[in-house]
Amino acid sequence: MYDMNVVLFYGATFGIVAMTILYTFIRYVYSKEWIYLIYSIMQIFSLLFIVAYSQLFFQNLFIEDVSITFASLFAFAFAIGFYQGEFIPKIENQKELFIYTVILIALLLTAFYHYMLFEYLPYTVIYFVLFVSVAFNFKQEIKPTLIYVLGWSLFCLFLYFTDFKQSYVQEGFLDIVLVAFAIEAVLFTLSIAYTYRALHFENQQYQARLVHQTRLAQSGQMIGNITHQWRQPLNNISYILINLKKAFSQNRLTQAYWEKKVQQVQDQLNFMSTTIDDFNAFYTPNKEKESFFVHTVIQQALRIVDSEFKQKGIETQISVQNTSIKIVGASNELAQVLVILLSNAKDALMDVEHPKVVIRLKSSPSEVFIEVEDNGSGIKQFDKIFQPYFSTKEEGLGIGLSMVKTIVEESFQGKVNASNSAQGALFCLKFEKAI
Known part of the structure; x- marks a missing residue:
């Protein structure tokens, strides 16, 4: 028999991921934008991973490995599609080269900490690529991406300064990766909501x-x-x-x-x-x-x-x-x-x-x-x-x-x-x- 708290925790996670899949798929059906379909498929593999990881129904390391591999690939495809701005910044002198090099190193370290914290590669891939989008195109207005990156960054800073993960583990709670699924769902929904509002405003201007x-x-x-x-x-x-x-x-x-x-x-x-x-x-x-x-x-x-x-x-x-x-x-x-x-x-x-x-x-x-x-x-x-x-x-x-x-x-x-x-x-x- 499983602990009821464990079942509820995993059940809530399954529900959050399933709702995210349904939400993004519906947006794809109405908008025909492929990035929503890609994200939906990525979350399907994430759901398969977390089901196998929970061992509530079965235990299969091969399914976990396959799921996280495909989830990471689709996460990268989504991040590239959602990316805003230039992939490679325009560097005009050595000073800018130095600045962008420092920024890239900082981004890599941040993404590494994100992975060490949650140990779930697909979300780290999205976080890193979109963080690059914000850092290399900070002069442009890229608010949907900024909302997503800023949300994850603030959450990671909070966990870092409070040493939350160690306390979380010592108290015997379930793996913190389950928290990542909830945070990802909230931040992604906020980003899409802002994108929709911006597109609606742009459409109104176009009609005018x-x-x-x-x-x-x-x-x-x-x-x-x-x-x-x-x-x-x-x-x-x-x-x-x-x-x-x-x-x-x-x-x-x-x-x-x-x-x-x-x-x-x-x-x-x-x-x-x-x-x-x-x-x-x-x-x-x-x-x-x-x-x-x-x-x-x-x-x-x-x-x-x-x-x-x-x-x-x-x-x-x-x-x-x-x-x-x-x-x-x-x-x-x-x-x-x-x-x-x-x-x-x-x-x-x-x-x-x-x-x-x-x-x-x-x-x-x-x-x-x-x-x-x-x-x-x-x-x-x-x-x-x-x-x-x-x-x-x-x-x-x-x-x-x-x-x-x-x-x-x-x-x-x-x-x-x-x-x-x-x-x-x-x-x-x-x-x-x-x-």
């Missing part, structure tokens, strides 16, 4: 840059749209003024005629003001989520591209199931999505004899669907159209449809789907319906 690039790419086009939108009302106002001047010079300017012409000018100015409001709403950053009518945003997007569509002779058709359909989010972001899809449709209809774009708005009890369909040549590369910087146009930046996917999925938690219909290309946006 992508939004900015999209708006810059569209700004010239939008200015052209404003020019076209305003040309006709300005011409109309000019003709109204000519008519007023003529009526005045011929003494035919009556009160009724004056009021009629003033109202016509006011109508033209209202149209120009609405145009500016639409463009202002489109370009003003607004992340505040609110419930809004989808039909209103569709009309706004159509007004923004109206002049270009008229110039190209593109017919637009709207099918709305219910004008009271609402979703929750930033309305200007949905307008941006629709403008991108409408602009792409316009480009796809360049050589079509009777170009046409159809927008459909419909809903179910819980979801809202917006469809944008054109009668162009359709989509040829479904697997790449939503990738950043992929474009089928020679002058295209390839950020439009990528931006559509990002906004729909991240800002609205919705879905976007592209397909070819009997008419041409069909984009379907799906959102959660507002209550």
